[in-house]
Structures are given as structure tokens and as C-alpha cells.
Amino acid sequence: MRIIKFISILALGIGLIGLVSASPLRPRQAQQAPLGKWDIVGDSQVAAMHIVLASYKDIYIIDKLEVNKIKQANGNPAISAIYDIETNQVTPLDLTTDTFCSAGSFFGNGTLFHGGGAENGLGYNPGYQTARFITPTDPNPNWIELPDGLVTDRWYPAMATLPSGDVLIMGGALKGTGKNNANFNNPTYEIWSAGGPPQPQPVQFPFLVDTMPFNLYPFVHVMPNFENKQLIFVFANTQGVLFDLGTNTAVSKTPVLPGGVRSYPLSGNSILLPLKPSLNYKPTVMICGGNTVMEITSPAIASCGRIDPTDPNAQWEMDNFGGTGRVMPDSVLLPDAKVLYVNGAGTGFAGFHRGTKDNPLYLNDNPTLTPFIYDPETKEWNTNLVPSTVPRLYHSVATLVSDGRVFVTGSNPQPNVEVGTKFPTEYRVEMFTPPYLQTGLARPIINSVAGFTTLNTQRIDVTYQQSVEVKITKGQTNSFITAAIIHHGFVTHSQSFSRKYVMLNVKSAQFDPNDNNNLTLNLEMPPNPSILPPGPSYLYILDNGVPATYSVALTLGLTTTTT
Numbered sequence: 001m002r003i004i005k006f007i008s009i010l011a012l013g014i015g016l017i018g019l020v021s022a023s024p025l026r027p028r029q030a031q032q033a034p035l036g037k038w039d040i041v042g043d044s045q046v047a048a049m050h051i052v053l054a055s056y057k058d059i060y061i062i063d064k065l066e067v068n069k070i071k072q073a074n075g076n077p078a079i080s081a082i083y084d085i086e087t088n089q090v091t092p093l094d095l096t097t098d099t100f101c102s103a104g105s106f107f108g109n110g111t112l113f114h115g116g117g118a119e120n121g122l123g124y125n126p127g128y129q130t131a132r133f134i135t136p137t138d139p140n141p142n143w144i145e146l147p148d149g150l151v152t153d154r155w156y157p158a159m160a161t162l163p164s165g166d167v168l169i170m171g172g173a174l175k176g177t178g179k180n181n182a183n184f185n186n187p188t189y190e191i192w193s194a195g196g197p198p199q200p201q202p203v204q205f206p207f208l209v210d211t212m213p214f215n216l217y218p219f220v221h222v223m224p225n226f227e228n229k230q231l232i233f234v235f236a237n238t239q240g241v242l243f244d245l246g247t248n249t250a251v252s253k254t255p256v257l258p259g260g261v262r263s264y265p266l267s268g269n270s271i272l273l274p275l276k277p278s279l280n281y282k283p284t285v286m287i288c289g290g291n292t293v294m295e296i297t298s299p300a301i302a303s304c305g306r307i308d309p310t311d312p313n314a315q316w317e318m319d320n321f322g323g324t325g326r327v328m329p330d331s332v333l334l335p336d337a338k339v340l341y342v343n344g345a346g347t348g349f350a351g352f353h354r355g356t357k358d359n360p361l362y363l364n365d366n367p368t369l370t371p372f373i374y375d376p377e378t379k380e381w382n383t384n385l386v387p388s389t390v391p392r393l394y395h396s397v398a399t400l401v402s403d404g405r406v407f408v409t410g411s412n413p414q415p416n417v418e419v420g421t422k423f424p425t426e427y428r429v430e431m432f433t434p435p436y437l438q439t440g441l442a443r444p445i446i447n448s449v450a451g452f453t454t455l456n457t458q459r460i461d462v463t464y465q466q467s468v469e470v471k472i473t474k475g476q477t478n479s480f481i482t483a484a485i486i487h488h489g490f491v492t493h494s495q496s497f498s499r500k501y502v503m504l505n506v507k508s509a510q511f512d513p514n515d516n517n518n519l520t521l522n523l524e525m526p527p528n529p530s531i532l533p534p535g536p537s538y539l540y541i542l543d544n545g546v547p548a549t550y551s552v553a554l555t556l557g558l559t560t561t562t563t
């Protein structure tokens, strides 16, 4: 038996992909053919304002009230559906309340919690106070609604799954608005507990008064710690706060992030970069894009700021967002610990077009069609990627899926469905193939996890700190095996609530004595739920940075289950 050596795949990225730096300080490398690939694979039938990966093959789509292509069971236009990425078939789901600009996050028990919305219409009731639930592991998942579940109205709130498995819902407005206004600001949060009584009381959160008027859909990230704390970093407008939910106190504030406004409707993007055992899970938040003023022709912000909010002397480290300004960018955490940016616009801000359907004045334009890939380790940008042909502006989305590709859809900068216009309601679904699937190197295959060989059609229970045995068939002769768990998050409005990437310690790897292509790995699960929330997540294994044919659906439990 041999033990193979593990080297961080990050060291390999440069050689494999031939990164082209956009930094003006570096000479540009000879231009190679751009990498990546776009395929239009299907029709979402329901405009995808919000999406969430519900299983290895199912994406739940949630829209706002509008006349989509298909109807739900009661005859009203469908505003939610299941998109099957294996067949590209769409199945409508049933709702009775308007979901316009709402939020979602999984409870630790595996049920998706979805809350907020807007006014009635088209046979639907108002959704401002609605709490909705759907459980992907049910035989026929469908929505359960509590129309007055929330104590207060919430339009454009944020959500986060907490280390306890409870869900935080924060902020928003009492009605729809271009930018927030003191008359309908909702500067509170509430915490819903899995299995607990509904209707928790809202708690005042003064930070959302301080950050007016650009505080809708605040950025929220749960911060890793080893003290059993429920610590969150919240960012809105130009500033951030580290907040302890256990004691309801602000721990520290960050300096102002230079460059302009980062939150709705001058929407930028905030991401918690991959957490790594080698750095003791030190968090880095990166916020990119946005705009400076609510002007249609105003160029989007072309800067990013990186910060560790838990550092008492935290300072922003500025970067150039690959050399291009973007408002409403979507980010995707890739299995190889890099960040993909897609969608968005070069000018303007978020919102519906002005003027009539026949003579629309769009609030944002100059679609940013070229994806960028950022390497958080080397801080280099690969901008030499194939552009999409589909503009994706306000209300577009993207998420990683199990096979390592990226699902991209949506774009709908108007109050109801409009087609045949410059920026129509966009139903086309694209898959982006990242460069790691174009290396020509064989992909590893995950054969079993914790003794289970039936993968993905059931979720496999694991717990924190557990050493999990994973059997794989490796892809390549000179293997470099790495592993990560990703919680994909709930995607809407350039946000991905609760999304996290945690690299795993590979404690050992042994060749099968009878088959040198097969390996048994021992992977150490994350140390505690502040690092990765309990509930559904996906295990990714990579060989030389090339992800396995499929990731494996896990459920992280707070307590050990016997397997």
C-alpha cells in the first residue's frame, strides 16, 4: 500500500489554466483562446428571480407575480417550479401568495424556509408577511404557506442559516420601493427555530437605520468561531458590522468600504471566500461591484474590497474586479476554491424599466457578458473566458450544480412578462462549463461515502468532526486529491444566502491493493456548525483540480447518527 501525497490544488491553477491577469501592473500574456463554454439547455417556463439547489438534479425556481408560461394546479400562472437539470423538464409548484423579492434559507432539519414578498394580484394574496416551507426530501415536495407567519412585512429581507440550524431573517422594507425610505424601513431581525413555534418577535437592529437608504437585501455571513457563538457579519451601503446574536450586541464595525454603494439598488456582490483548515477557517469576505449614484448612465464600480471582519483591526484590502465595473454581478463558489462572476451590467442600477412596454427606458445597460474567475489564493483574475450571448440584468441568477457546471438563467427588468424587447423576460437556461472541465484530464468518481453506495437519491448523514470514509476511482496517473463541502445557498438579487465553501482535511488516502485506480480516503468533517451550517450540503472531490463526475448530497447533523 502506498500513501499518496496531497498538494494544494491552488498551486496548480496557474499552470493548468494559463491565467491572464487584468492588473495594469503586469504585462499581458500572449492571448490564448478563451476558455469556458456556454450551452443553452432549456426553458425555465417560470422566470427565475430566485433559485436554490434542492437535490443533485433539482433546482427550485421562485419568481414574482407575473404571467409566466405555465399554470399551477388552481389555474393561476405558476410563479414557482422545479427545474430538473437532467431532463430540462419543469414541474409547476403551488403557491397562493406573492413572492416578489423574497428570501430563503434551509433550516438545519432540511426544510427550506422562504419568507416575505409583495402585494396581491393575478389570483394571489399578498406575501409581505408570508412564511413558506418546502422539504426537498418529501416524496412530492410542494409549498406550505403561513400567510401571516411573519410579524412584520418584509420586502427585500436577507436570510441566513445559523449554527443552531435556526434561520435568521433580517431587514427589508414594509413595501416595494426603488430605494429604502424611513417611512417603511424595517430595521429588525427575527430568528425562526427549526421545529419551534412560529412567529418569533422581531428584535431591533439599529445598523439598518445607520445604513439608510441603501440597506435592502443586506449582506449577511455567519462567521466561524470556536466559542459556540452565533456571530454574523452584516454589510449594507458602505459599511459592515460584526454582531453577536447570542448577546444581541455589535462587536465591532468595519471602516467604510471605499468606492461607492454596494447594496440594492446599487447592487454589488458579497461572498465569504472558501474556509480552509490550513488557515484555521479564518474568514475573508470579498465585496465587489455596485455603483456610486442612482443614474442610468453611471458606470458600475470596478473595485472589490477584502476583509476579515473578525479581526479587531480589520482594514479593507482593495482589488480591481478584473478590470471591469459590474452592477448586479452573480458569484459562484467553484469546487476548485475559485470564484466565478457572471451576469450583471456595466452601467446603471437595479429596478424595472421606466416608460411603457413599447418604449422602455432601462435602468441598467451594457450587459457584462464575459465571466471572470478569481483565485482567492493568488488574487489573480482570469478574464480570458468565452462570453455568454444572453444579457442577464436585473433578476438573473446562477448556481453551481452537482456535476461541476454552472446553471445560469433569469433576467427580467420589468413588472410583467415582456418578450421581443431589448431586454426581455429571459427564460433561456444556460449551463456554463468552467475551464476545469476542459483540461482533457479524466474526472474522479465517488463510489461510496460512509459505507453507502447509493448516492444522491438519498442524502447521507454525517456530523461535525467525523472522520468519513470515501471510496473513489481516481482520474489521473499523478493524482492530487482535494475535497470540499459546499452549501450552495439561496440565490437572488446577486446574493447567495448562507452559501459556504469549506475545504476538508484529507487525513489519509490508501490505494486498493487489487486496483491502483481505486482509493480509500478519510475525510475530516468541519469542526463545528459555525463553519458550515447543519442541514443539506454537497461533498466535492477533485483530482488535480478536476471535480468528480458528481458531488454527493450530505446532511450535516448536529449530533452523531449511527450509520
Ligand SMILES: *[C@@H]1O[C@H](CO)[C@@H](O)[C@H](O)[C@H]1NC(C)=O
Pocket (backbone or CB within 6 Å): 107, 109, 110, 111, 133, 135, 193, 194, 195, 196, 197
Ligand atoms: C423543520 O422545521 C420547520 C420549522 O419549525 C418545520 O416547518 C418543518 O416541518 C421541519 N421539517 C422537518 C423535516 O421536520
Ligand SMILES: *[C@@H]1O[C@H](CO)[C@@H](O)[C@H](O)[C@H]1NC(C)=O
Pocket (backbone or CB within 6 Å): 445, 447, 472, 473, 512, 514, 515, 517, 518
Ligand atoms: C474500483 O472501483 C470501481 C468503481 O468505479 C469498481 O467497479 C471496481 O470493482 C473497483 N475495484 C476493486 C478492486 O474493488
Ligand SMILES: [Cu+2]
Pocket (backbone or CB within 6 Å): 101, 395, 493
Ligand atoms: Cu427585485
